[in-house]
Amino acid sequence: MTDLINRQYYLASRPVGKPDATNVPVRDVPVADPASDEVVLRNLYISLDPAIRGWMGDDPNYIEPITLGDAVRSSVIGRVVKSNSPDYAVGDVAMSLGAWEQYTTAQAITLNKLDENMGIPLSSFMGVLGPTGLTAYFGLLDVGKPKAGETVLVSAAAGAVGSVVGQIAKMKGCRVVGMAGSDDKCRWIKDDLGFDEAINYKTCGDYEGAIRKACPEGVDVYFDNVGGDIMDSALNCLNKFARVAVCGWISTYNVPNAPGPVNLWQLVAESVTMQGFTLLDYLDRFEEGIGQLVQWLMAGEITSREEIVDGLDNVLPTFLKLFDGSNTGKLLIRIPEE
Numbered sequence: 159m160t161d162l163i164n165r166q167y168y169l170a171s172r173p174v175g176k177p178d179a180t181n182v183p184v185r186d187v188p189v190a191d192p193a194s195d196e197v198v199l200r201n202l203y204i205s206l207d208p209a210i211r212g213w214m215g216d217d218p219n220y221i222e223p224i225t226l227g228d229a230v231r232s233s234v235i236g237r238v239v240k241s242n243s244p245d246y247a248v249g250d251v252a253m254s255l256g257a258w259e260q261y262t263t264a265q266a267i268t269l270n271k272l273d274e275n276m277g278i279p280l281s282s283f284m285g286v287l288g289p290t291g292l293t294a295y296f297g298l299l300d301v302g303k304p305k306a307g308e309t310v311l312v313s314a315a316a317g318a319v320g321s322v323v324g325q326i327a328k329m330k331g332c333r334v335v336g337m338a339g340s341d342d343k344c345r346w347i348k349d350d351l352g353f354d355e356a357i358n359y360k361t362c363g364d365y366e367g368a369i370r371k372a373c374p375e376g377v378d379v380y381f382d383n384v385g386g387d388i389m390d391s392a393l394n395c396l397n398k399f400a401r402v403a404v405c406g407w408i409s410t411y412n413v414p415n416a417p418g419p420v421n422l423w424q425l426v427a428e429s430v431t432m433q434g435f436t437l438l439d440y441l442d443r444f445e446e447g448i449g450q451l452v453q454w455l456m457a458g459e460i461t462s463r464e465e466i467v468d469g470l471d472n473v474l475p476t477f478l479k480l481f482d483g484s485n486t487g488k489l490l491i492r493i494p495e496e
C-alpha cells in the first residue's frame with residue numbers, strides 16, 4: 159500500500175499552437191511502491207525545455223512523442239523518498255528523466271546521483287552543468303568548429319544554451335554577436351557575459367542589415383536556436399566555408415506547418431556546412447563536457463542565469479515563458495521541501 163499521492167500534469171490532447179490547460183490538465187494519482195531496483199524521487203526541480211513542446215506533438219522527432227494520457231515528460235532532480243535499490247538510500251539526490259509531477263518513480267540504473275555538498279547549487283545540473291550547457295559545448299565546438307579570430311553569431315543569445323555558446327566562443331578567441339529579444343537581455347550578454355555586440359531583434363527592424371552592421375567581416379559560425387526569418391537573414395551573411403550549427407527552431411514550435419528556410423542557396427554560394435545535432439549524439443562524451451564546464455564555472459570563466467519559479471501549479475504558464483521570451487537563462491520549476 160502506498161501513502162504518497164502524485165500531482166502530475168498529463169497530455170490529454172495534442173496542442174495546435176501554444177498548449178493550454180485543456181491539452182495539459184492536472185490529476186492526482188497514488189504512487190506505487192518501488193519495484194525491485196526502483197526508487198521514488200520527491201522532485202525538487204523540474205526542467206522546462208522548448209523540446210517538450212515538440213514531444214507534445216506527433217511529428218517525427220529525435221525521441222518518441224509523449225503518449226496521450228501520459229504525464230508530460232521532462233528532466234527532474236529529486237530526493238529519494240523510497241528505495242528498493244542497494245545503490246540509493248532515502249535522502250540521496252538524483253537527476254532523472256521524469257515528468258511534470260511531484261514524485262517520479264525510476265529504475266536506479268537510469269539515475270545520475272548528485273552530490274549536494276559540492277558547493278554547486280543543484281539547479282546548475284539542469285542548466286550550465288547539465289543538458290543546456292552540454293548542448294552549447296558540443297554544438298559549438300563539434301558542429302560550429304570556431305577558430306580564433308572568426309565571427310560567431312548566436313540567436314536566443316540570452317537563453318540557457320545561447321548564453322553559454324557565446325561565452326565559450328569568446329574563450330576560443332572569436333568575435334561574438336548575440337541576438338536577443340529585449341534591451342535588458344542585450345545589456346546582460348554584452349556587459350556581463352562579454353559578447354562583442356548584441357542585436358535586439360524585436361526593435362532592430364531589418365535583421366539582415368543589423369547582422370551585417372554587427373558582423374562587418376561576415377559570419378563564420380551561426381549557432382541557430384530559433385530558425386525562421388532570423389535564420390534566413392543569418393544565411394545571407396555567411397562567409398565562405400561558414401558552419402551553421404542547427405540546435406533548435408523555437409520560432410516554429412507553436413506554428414502549425416511553419417514554412418522552411420528560403421535562403422538555403424547560400425550553402426552552395428558560400429560552400430557552407432549546415433548540420434543539425436542533438437545532445438543525445440554526445441552521450442559517450444558527457445563526462446568530458448561536464449568536467450570542462452565545471453572547471454570553467456569554478457574558475458569564473460563562465461557564468462549562468464537561472465529563472466526559478468516556485469510551485470508545480472505554475473508549470474504550464476511558466477513553460478510558456480520560453481515562447482514569449484519572458485525568461486532569461488535556464489527556466490526551472492522548484493517544488494520547495496517543507
Ligand SMILES: NC(=O)c1ccc[n+]([C@@H]2O[C@H](COP(=O)([O-])OP(=O)(O)OC[C@H]3O[C@@H](n4cnc5c(N)ncnc54)[C@H](OP(=O)(O)O)[C@@H]3O)[C@@H](O)[C@H]2O)c1
Pocket residue numbers: 207208209289290293314315316317318319320337338339340343383384388404405406407408409410435436437438479480481482483484485486487488489
Ligand atoms: N539540439 C539539442 O540537443 C538542443 C538541446 C537543448 C535546447 N535546444 C534548442 O535550443 C534552443 C534554446 O533552448 P533553451 O533551452 O536554451 O531555451 P532559452 O533560450 O533559455 O529560452 C527560449 C528563448 O527563445 C527565444 N525565442 C522564443 N520564441 C522566439 C521566436 N519566435 N523568435 C526568436 N526567439 C525566440 C526567447 O528569447 P528572446 O527574448 O531572445 O526572444 C526565449 O527566451 C531551442 O530551440 C531548443 O529547442 C536544442
